Amino acid sequence: MGNVLVVAEIQNGKVREASYxxxxxxxxxxxxxxxxxxxxxxxSGVGDAAAAFASKxxxxxxxxxxxxxxxxxxDGYRAAIRAGVEAADADVVLISNTPSGWxxxxxxxxxxxxxxxxxxFGVEVEGGNAVFLRRVFNGxxxxxxxxxxxKTVVTVQPGACAAFAxxxxxxxxxxxxxxxxxxAKFVEVKVAExxxxxxxxxxxxxxxxxxxxxxxxxxxxxxxxxxxLGGAMGASRPVVDxxxxxxxxxxxxxxxxxxxxxxxxxxxxxxxxxxxxxxASNFIIAINKDPDAPIFEVADLxxxxxxxxxxxxLTEAVKAAKG
Ligand code: FAD
Numbered sequence: 026m027g028n029v030l031v032v033a034e035i036q037n038g039k040v041r042e043a044s045y046x047x048x049x050x051x052x053x054x055x056x057x058x059x060x061x062x063x064x065x066x067x068x069s070g071v072g073d074a075a076a077a078f079a080s081k082x083x084x085x086x087x088x089x090x091x092x093x094x095x096x097x098x099x100d101g102y103r104a105a106i107r108a109g110v111e112a113a114d115a116d117v118v119l120i121s122n123t124p125s126g127w128x129x130x131x132x133x134x135x136x137x138x139x140x141x142x143x144x145x146f147g148v149e150v151e152g153g154n155a156v157f158l159r160r161v162f163n164g165x166x167x168x169x170x171x172x173x174x175x176k177t178v179v180t181v182q183p184g185a186c187a188a189f190a191x192x193x194x195x196x197x198x199x200x201x202x203x204x205x206x207x208x209a210k211f212v213e214v215k216v217a218e219x220x221x222x223x224x225x226x227x228x229x230x231x232x233x234x235x236x237x238x239x240x241x242x243x244x245x246x247x248x249x250x251x252x253x254l255g256g257a258m259g260a261s262r263p264v265v266d267x268x269x270x271x272x273x274x275x276x277x278x279x280x281x282x283x284x285x286x287x288x289x290x291x292x293x294x295x296x297x298x299x300x301x302x303x304x305a306s307n308f309i310i311a312i313n314k315d316p317d318a319p320i321f322e323v324a325d326l327x328x329x330x331x332x333x334x335x336x337x338x339l340t341e342a343v344k345a346a347k348g
Contacts, residue, residue, distance in 0.1 A: 236292020
């Protein structure tokens with residue numbers, strides 16, 4: 026049996042939070058199946074980031090330092106990951122389900138003739154074998170998948186597990202790869218305009234839907250409750266499609282997948298495409314005037330009422346309780 030290789034992602038010179046989540050996933054898989062965990066960091070000038078990752082759970086961390094992979098490019102990353110798989114004697118490769126992960130992971134799997142399981146949100150161990158969990162049919166079913174291949178490449182949803190918070194020994198080890206096959210030339214990074222919200226990290230999310238009726242109701246009704254609870258504001262897709270809020274606020278199958286401690290849905294019907302993005306939240310409160318709204322099927326607490334009465338009253342109650 027081989028090891029689990031965690032492919033860490035670098036963003037702004039640091040290892041991304043999603044890579045620490047991969048470690049949590051990796052440790053669960055490794056402990057149950059008797060594997061070890063090793064990591065791989067790719068980039069240029071990433072020595073400090075790799076050392077930090079190695080000491081915070083990454084264990085023995087292979088580092089491919091080369092100007093050729095200073096910025097993401099699929100050929101370079103593919104070469105580095107292939108070298109990492111060999112050096113780590115890995116039979117399970119974990120990659121975050123991010124845009125670069127979508128790009129490189131299937132190519133790694135094809136090149137290794139490995140099984141490929143994408144967009145997992147969890148792993149369980151049954152009789153010493155890993156069982157990977159992923160949502161299918163827009164979240165209606167959870168598929169439980171075992172790999173029958175000698176090697177398996179798995180991508181894991183950011184936000185699906187808590188970030189690993191422990192420490193590890195192992196240190197970093199330099200690794201070289203053959204970059205002669207790089208066919209793309211890096212030109213520039215264009216950063217999309219960001220409103221500074223990352224719902225995947227919020228512990229409390231208060232989301233509003235079409236039931237709000239008008240864009241100004243979001244700053245008037247939803248944002249004050251989110252602020253009072255120290256959380257973030259979210260929305261359903263029609264709100265974004267109507268231009269009331271930017272896409273960064275959208276929760277659901279074509280928006281963000283979130284797992285906060287508390288999710289409050291106000292004026293949201295609970296279409297499957299919305300549920301798939303929030304039903305893993307720890308505690309869900311739904312406020313809807315329609316008692317048959319499907320959102321109540323996933324709610325821990327359902328309030329059948331007019332949101333324009335309940336939400337402001339709740340905001341005042343939270344403020345009063347906080348003094
Ligand atoms: P509605 O379904 O119109 O529901 C509004 C709700 O507000 C109703 O239940 C109503 O009873 C309630 N309401 C109205 N007034 C009040 C009041 N005063 N007080 C309390 N309750 C009130 N949707 C997403 O959210 N995220 C996605 O990522 C997403 N991706 C999609 C991808 C695809 C390919 C497709 C086809 C659809 C997608 N959708 C997504 C759309 C989804 O199918 C639903 O249309 C959408 O979620 C409905 O949004 P809503 O609940 O805000 O609106």
